[in-house]
Amino acid sequence: MHKYKRILLKLSGESLMGDKNFGMDSDVISQYAKEIKSVTDLGIEVALVIGGGNIYRGMNEAETGIERAHGDYMGMLATVINGMALQAGLEKVGLFTRLQSAIKMEQIAEPYIRRRAIRHLEKGRIVIFGAGTGNPYFTTDTAGSLRAIEINADVILKGTRVDGVYTADPEKDSTATKYDEVTYQECLTKNLRIMDMTAFTLCMENSLPIIVFDMNREGNLKRLVEGEKVGTLIH
Ligand code: UDP
Secondary structure (H helix, E strand, O other): OOOOOEEEEEEOOHHHHOOOOOOOOHHHHHHHHHHHHHHHOOOOEEEEEEOOOOOOOOOOHHHHOOOHHHHHHHHHHHHHHHHHHHHHHHHHOOOOEEEEEOOOOOOOOEEOOHHHHHHHHHOOOEEEEEOOOOOOOOOHHHHHHHHHHHOOOOEEEEEEOOOOOEOOOOOOOOOOOEOOEEOHHHHHHOOOOOOOHHHHHHHHHOOOOEEEEEOOOOOHHHHHHOOOOOOEEEO
16 A cells, blocks of 8 residues: 655756756656556556756856846746756656646747646646746746645655755764654754745645655655655654
């Protein structure tokens, strides 16, 4: 038996780079596609939000000389490129997908329509939400939280390169230990940074559990949805 019926998986743009320092690595994409297939094969409905940090981040106005809001729109477009790459990877392993964009671009993606997204999920299609929230000054973590709540996902899974949330940065502090579970409130008091505040608050206010886990360990996603203790649960 598996624990969840509908999940929203949030992947960072950078995770697609693998060992490269820009863009995306086709091995990573096909690995992620396999991982995702292993859970859709169980009958679990999967929605995806992908970041854009491997291509463009809007926040560094000082560095790029591009106004923040303008750069943010560029960042949102980057998420659509990643979404299309993931879509191609997922279709290669035989999955059915739909890409929905928060910014209209009808030739390549459906516009975001909540009820339609839900219908696709019910039919077993993977829905990829592109272009973040469609608004500057937000992040794709916020898009992930928002969409997860909108589609009534049971949980948001934040796939990262680390295997969970630690008491301190494990790379700087050798005494740091991993939490199996932690409450939203504890995250706030201990200043554990899981997501940006906007994204985190949305989850907390709507009681959407978050699981931070290592997406790069083979089989982890499947173990997680089957109820094994993988990563850190924030609830
Ligand atoms: N972005 C935005 N609004 C959103 C989501 C994303 O403006 O709702 C922009 C923002 O500039 C951000 C970039 O898109 O830096 C890429 O997203 P993010 O940094 O969240 O990607 P990740 O870190 O997950 O790769």
